[in-house]
Amino acid sequence: MEKNNFKILVVDDEPDIVEFIAYNLKKEGYDVCTANDGLDGIKIAEKEKPDLIILDIMMPRLDGVETCEHLRRNPMFKNTLIVFLTALGDEQSEIKGLNAGADDYIVKPIKPKLLLSRVNALLRRLQPTETVGKNQIGDFIIDMEQYLVHYKTEHYSLPRKEFELLNLLTSKPGKVFHRDDILNKVWGTEVIVGDRTIDVHIRKLRQRFGDEHIVTVKGIGYKFDS
Amino acid sequence: MEKNNFKILVVDDEPDIVEFIAYNLKKEGYDVCTANDGLDGIKIAEKEKPDLIILDIMMPRLDGVETCEHLRRNPMFKNTLIVFLTALGDEQSEIKGLNAGADDYIVKPIKPKLLLSRVNALLRRLQPTETVGKNQIGDFIIDMEQYLVHYKTEHYSLPRKEFELLNLLTSKPGKVFHRDDILNKVWGTEVIVGDRTIDVHIRKLRQRFGDEHIVTVKGIGYKFDS
């Protein structure tokens, strides 16, 4: 039921609406956190680093549009998806919202299924490489359907964690994945494993394919290099 | 007013609507091509490889939803944005459309400004990696994603503190960073280190790249100069 461990922050000053949205998102398998105004939302966003933020526009202290603009100024949230939620259905508000840097604009009253469809559609884009299919990188072909790795004419059937780790690293060759990110994406947020666990799996991959492909970046994480 | 040379394909069986949309997109600076039904749309999409496709739902031969599903089956269009355009404003149709793999769903009648805002919002996301994480200053390219520094054809993998220090200084070339600021941003507020620590790291950078790039401003701090 886990939905790729995406984290969503819901910001609205009406507790009923927050709870209603949170309930539906959780049911869909998302990791949800909440806040009840703009300032609070920014604080929690900085702490939780959500993948998507649902922002009510009309809120006390700091309204949704201002919150969005503030978030977008911070490079940390450059890739965070932002969805406005509002009772204002007029064209001008919607244009203003989207131009403020939002990715979508949903009009109240909230229809749960529609909300989920839109949220799913947005998050689908976040990791376009992790979808089902085949991914070719250098001498590697990662076959996600069969959990198989083809490497220089040979093909290997890796254990799940090893495969997912390799798949993550090869999804963006060259990019350094932070240890935290690796834990989140391969192990999930619920399970807490020791520090050495990642190393052991990295080691197994290196044993199989040679040391040259996975590069350690000390203090940060690992990257795949071809 | 060139808009990153994004290419948009507009598919609708009503020529007036196609022309109306194409006109507005071109005015915004997009490269536009058109088709007048689903089958035609697929053919042109394969040839033109657009970044975004606007699909009418009700069309002869092959309707929008079927066209979308067909496109999504082809890996070539895995990352292509698809927007449905329709007179059907009901919730069920919208959910069905989004679940078929579309990225957005816009209800007729078309409001040009709103359409553009939504199209802009979608395309804003398309290539976030090309600008994010890379910072070019003179002969330097700081690649935050790969934790690499490219300098005059060579590329270096720096230790963490060195990298972060260089990254800070190059983030605003010419600006003098106070020693206190450097300590806060690179070392954080919790750790307290001696005065000479900064100097030592500055020295390492100067050893690597030459003395000319990092300038000491006595009594204040350091700045990067190109």
Added chain:
DNA sequence: CACAACCTTAACCTATACTTAACATTCATC
């Protein structure tokens, strides 16, 4: 139920990034 495959942990080891301390040098000011 037994076995195998896999995952996680703990303990230890290693390498290197980081810090420090001691001394040298610069540079502005008198």
Added chain:
DNA sequence: GATGAATGTTAAGTATAGGTTAAGGTTGTG
């Protein structure tokens, strides 16, 4: 040009992240 504060330099010490190994635990399968 002497003086002192700020910065440069060097090498040595320390801390820490990551590597390695084997053992114990978990899971799934016949």
